[in-house]
Amino acid sequence: MDLTQQSTFLKNTSTSFQQIKQEFQSRQFINEENDLDLTHATDEEFVELFFSLKVLRKSLSPHTIRSYNQDMRTILTFFYEQKIPLKEIGFMEVKLFNKVMTEKYANRSAARKLEFFKRLLEFGHQTHFYATLYTTWIEKPTIAKGHYSDKKEEQKNRTEFRELSEREAKVIVQGLERVVRSTKYQRQYQMRNRLIGQLLYLSGLRSSELLSLNWGSFREDRRGNVIADVIGKGKKERTIPIFQEVKESLMDYRQSFDESTTFHPFDTTPLFYRIKDYYRTGQKERLSYTTLYRAVKSAVYYVQANPSISPHWFRHSFITNSLANDVPLAVVKQVVGHSSIATTNVYLEKLQEESVYDAFKQSGYR
Template identity: 50%
Template sequence: MNYLALLNDVTGEQYLAHLQDYLKDRQLLDENRNLSLENSSEQDFLELFFLEKVFPQDKRFSPHTVRAYRSDAKTLLTFLTEHSLSFRDIGFPEVKSYNKFIKEKYAPKSAIRKLEFFRRLLDFGYETQFYKGHLSTWISKPVSKKGHYIIEETRNEEAQTRVQIRELSQKDAESLISFFPKVVKAKTNREQLEKRNLLIGYLLYTTGLRASELLSLNWGSFRYNRKGYLYADVIGKGKKARSIPIREETKAILFDYRTCLGESVEINTEDTSPLFFALYNKKETLLNKKRLTYPALYKIVKEAVYLAGKNLKVTPHWFRHTFVTLLLENDVPLAVVKDWAGHSDISTTNIYLERVNKDNSFVHLNKVNLF
């Protein structure tokens, strides 16, 4: 049994006593009463690493973040298993070998995240005396281009590359969302599924919501402001709340979807039922709504992309990049775009603006009288 997992369920008064008992039973404190894993089991090392460094009690994580951490842990565990290594066996050669493996197998952004997870684990091991050496100093991360790019090799014999932007043109985005209803194959609740998928496409394209934010929407997430315009209130990264205006076209599709389900279109901010849910047997579904999952959303987008004959690399997040770029291309102020997109720092939004300005360079060139 994972004893540390029980700490999540005890009261503040019980927490210290439980933690003291756990550490004392396993002799995990040194003479200065500091955490020492020098003689601990690997299970204790991993449990404490995840409890203290990955999933601390005072933080809440999105499903996307949890999946990413689990993926990073699985990658490392698989590598160790395939090389018949334990965590105690990790030293300089193992760090360099894993580093090389990650950089060769994964794109820069994924490699950076996985190596950062590895670095945190090694640092925790060093801080708790599980490792005698500061092994993370030997990690070297790849350089990742800022922004939403895919780097593809254009020639096998040369290091020449081309940069592909992970976003859609306005024409392609509008075309693609028209295929969202067409991926429905089921006969049961066909109309409801088609309207649900169309609404998903419109919300992705016209709000710039992250996939996790879209899937977390409840009917109660919507409200009218004092001027009578419809807004969606979402909680983004870092528990940061923001409000996003809903276009009239999207509002009409939202209400059409609700009506098709036989549900009220009256705004009720107290309603915590999920906006998007799996539709099987309609009567059972409306009584017990099971929130739509990311794999289901991802599948809808991928099947629509395939039917539309578009770039097969397109994912739900491409619509977010497209939305931000279109706002800036239409002269929406940078600070407003930052708030709508939920960027923690305006420098992130500015990356989009820099590229928009580069795309407009030909317009500026034509204004110059060279002949």
């Protein structure tokens, strides 16, 4: 079953209210109180309706939906391997799942999976699939404040931050160009990888935001500066500055394909796409996160950097470097798309900790 596929009777927007109601009633999902009642639903029907009614939203990004799919697969795989139907989940099963997730995954991943499991159990109780609310027995692991690595082997070392120094970032960006193995369309791949690296490091974009960029996302403001319109989490729009170094790479990238460097605001073709397939079919298929992740990992391996580094580390680095260079907190929040300034302030607190240490060191105090 495709977990992201809505129920057939909910997917058709032209379906009338009466048709939907009749479909629910025919499947015995409406009780005498006219409430949604999944007492007699199968596991498959329960999961299908959970996604349709509680998970899938137009504002969700493909990356978020992919994460929810992975979390749902984790739940289904775990209980089916234990030969425990979802319908038969109880106190002991919840505690067992909680224990295994906490032991198997890093804190952030475990907390996310347990939060998703909690939503599933809440939906089950609301719809009478479960007679008891089992969420009270879920205990999510504590996540260290900030952007620390939370891998099990590194939890004792809170100085392990998921960010890069300026030198590390530049070396990896250079490595992205050098790891291109294809001799065919080599310049195009190199220009693409350079632009990807610079956008990650010098814009603070999330991976999903970078991959969703179109040529039409870029434009000039009234003073001639290049800016980009980005669609972030929850489909929230924001504008980010494109620095001169990135602009030059953007133009080089376009020119490598003999494409116009004139900005066209309504051009919805992807900025990053599968180059080999483009030359074969003429179609620009948007680059996947898997390809981006592998490219960054290849560069990290090539320059012998920390193997834990992922694309998201560049975002942390951009935020910290911006604040270290006295960019106002509110401006950084706006550029990176944080929903709360408290999130941005975590980075500032880390810098303030360093400044306290430096102040004592410079004073000669031991």
